Amino acid sequence: MMTVVYHIFTVATATLPAIWSPAIAFIAFTIQAKIQHSNLLSTEQAFTSLALISLVTIPAESFMVAIPHAGACLGCFTRIQDYLRLPCRTDRRGGPLPPPDKALPSATRSLHDVELEGLTSKPSILHAENVICLKNVTVCPAPATSPVLNNITLTIAPSSLVMIVGPVGSGKTTLIKAILGELPCESGLITVTPAPLAYCHQKPWLTNTSILQSICGLHGDQAVDERWYKAVVYACCLEEDIKLWPDGSHTIIGNNGLMLSGGQRQRLALARAIYARRNVLLLDDVFNALDAATMDTIFTRLWGKQGLLRKLNSTVVLVTHSTKHVHLADKLVVLDKGRIVQDGSGDAIGSGAEALRDIMLEPQQLLEKETQSPREAKELFGLQTNEQDLARRTGDIEVYKYYANSIGWKYTALFVIANIGYAFAVAFPRE
Known part of the structure; x- marks a missing residue:
C-alpha cells in the first residue's frame, strides 16, 4: 500500500505543476481582479506569465520525474552488488572423463549418415557403466527449506531412454536440475560422466531470430548441416509448420517465440537440443503442450525401432506427465512425494497401467474423475x-x-x- 501511495505522490508532484499551473495562475489573477476591481489580464501579461511559469515548472517537472528513476537505479545497483558478492558456484557432481575419441560429432561438423532412413547404429559413446548415478541424494530447492527429493538412488545407463513420471510437485524438475548441477545436494552423491549435454526446459527460452538460427544456433559464417537439419525437423514434426510460414525456415519467431504457439515453441526447443548432437539429453516435460497425435508421431520418430535418437545411441532422461509411451522406455522411474516408488523397465511397470495413472493424478483430480x-x-x-x-x-x-x-x-x-x-x-x- 505504501508503494502505491508513493508512486501516486511522485507522479502527482511531477506532473500537476506543469499541467495546472497556468490555469490556476490565470484563474487566481481573474478572481483577484474582480475582487479589487482592477484591470483584467492583458495579452502582454498573459504571455509573460506563461513564460515565467514554464521556466519554473518544466525544470521542476524534470527533477521530480528523475527522483524515482534515481531511486530505482540505486536499487538495481544494490541487487547487482548482492549478486556479485554471492559465493562462487561449486559443481559438486563428479565422475570420470570419457575418452576424447568417443564423443559424438559436433553440430558444426558434417555427418553423412544422419538421415532418419539411412542412419546406422553406433556403439555407445561413453565407456562408463552408468552415465549418471545418484546415491542417497537429498535435495532442497533453497536454503532453509524442506527437502523436495529424499534419499534418491538412481542409475542411468548409456544409450538408454529413462522416463521419469509422477504427479505435480513430486520432484521431477528438481531431479533434472540436480543432475544439471543447478541445485546442490544436502546429502548423498551425484556422479555425472562429463560428456556433452543438452537440456530442454518445459518453458523454453527462445531468441528473436529465425527458425533456422533458433535450431542451429548459427553465428557468423557457420554453415548449416542441411541433411542433419532436415532429419531433426522431420523428427520433431516441424516440416508442415515451416511450409505454412511465409518465409519458411527464415521466419522470425519474435521475442521468446511470440509468433509461435505453445506446442510449436516446445517442438522448436526440442529440435534445438537434438540438433546439437549431445551425448546426453535432459528433457523436462517438453510434450505437455502437444496434442496426442503429434506426441505419438514424435515419440515414434525419436524412440521407435528406427528412431533418430535410438540410431545415435543417445542417453535421454525424459520427465513427462504422460504414461502413454512408457513401453518405449528402457527404464521407468515413478516419483511421488519426493521418493522413488517404482523403478524398473517400462514394460514391467506399464503392465499396471491403471495404478500408474492413479499415481499421476492429484487427489482432487481423482475425485473429479469419479464424480x-x-x-x-x-x-x-x-x-x-x-x-x-x-x-x-x-x-x-x-x-x-x-x-x-x-x-x-x-x-x-x-x-x-x-x-x-x-x-x-x-x-x-x-x-
Whole structure:
C-alpha cells in the first residue's frame, strides 16, 4: 500500500505543476481582479506569465520525474552488488572423463549418415557403466527449506531412454536440475560422466531470430548441416509448420517465440537440443503442450525401432506427465512425494497401467474423475470459453465495458473526470 501511495505522490508532484499551473495562475489573477476591481489580464501579461511559469515548472517537472528513476537505479545497483558478492558456484557432481575419441560429432561438423532412413547404429559413446548415478541424494530447492527429493538412488545407463513420471510437485524438475548441477545436494552423491549435454526446459527460452538460427544456433559464417537439419525437423514434426510460414525456415519467431504457439515453441526447443548432437539429453516435460497425435508421431520418430535418437545411441532422461509411451522406455522411474516408488523397465511397470495413472493424478483430480459427468464438464468448458471470448474482444464498446466492470464504476468515473481535467489544463494555455 505504501508503494502505491508513493508512486501516486511522485507522479502527482511531477506532473500537476506543469499541467495546472497556468490555469490556476490565470484563474487566481481573474478572481483577484474582480475582487479589487482592477484591470483584467492583458495579452502582454498573459504571455509573460506563461513564460515565467514554464521556466519554473518544466525544470521542476524534470527533477521530480528523475527522483524515482534515481531511486530505482540505486536499487538495481544494490541487487547487482548482492549478486556479485554471492559465493562462487561449486559443481559438486563428479565422475570420470570419457575418452576424447568417443564423443559424438559436433553440430558444426558434417555427418553423412544422419538421415532418419539411412542412419546406422553406433556403439555407445561413453565407456562408463552408468552415465549418471545418484546415491542417497537429498535435495532442497533453497536454503532453509524442506527437502523436495529424499534419499534418491538412481542409475542411468548409456544409450538408454529413462522416463521419469509422477504427479505435480513430486520432484521431477528438481531431479533434472540436480543432475544439471543447478541445485546442490544436502546429502548423498551425484556422479555425472562429463560428456556433452543438452537440456530442454518445459518453458523454453527462445531468441528473436529465425527458425533456422533458433535450431542451429548459427553465428557468423557457420554453415548449416542441411541433411542433419532436415532429419531433426522431420523428427520433431516441424516440416508442415515451416511450409505454412511465409518465409519458411527464415521466419522470425519474435521475442521468446511470440509468433509461435505453445506446442510449436516446445517442438522448436526440442529440435534445438537434438540438433546439437549431445551425448546426453535432459528433457523436462517438453510434450505437455502437444496434442496426442503429434506426441505419438514424435515419440515414434525419436524412440521407435528406427528412431533418430535410438540410431545415435543417445542417453535421454525424459520427465513427462504422460504414461502413454512408457513401453518405449528402457527404464521407468515413478516419483511421488519426493521418493522413488517404482523403478524398473517400462514394460514391467506399464503392465499396471491403471495404478500408474492413479499415481499421476492429484487427489482432487481423482475425485473429479469419479464424480464429474460429461454434461458438467461440457458446461464448464462452455463457460470458460465465453469468458475467454469476452476478454479477447477488441475494437468496440464491449472492451471498455469489460475494463469498467473489472475496476468498478466509481474508479471509472474518477478516471474519466481526471482525463477531462487533463485535457482542459493542457489546452488552456493555447487558447
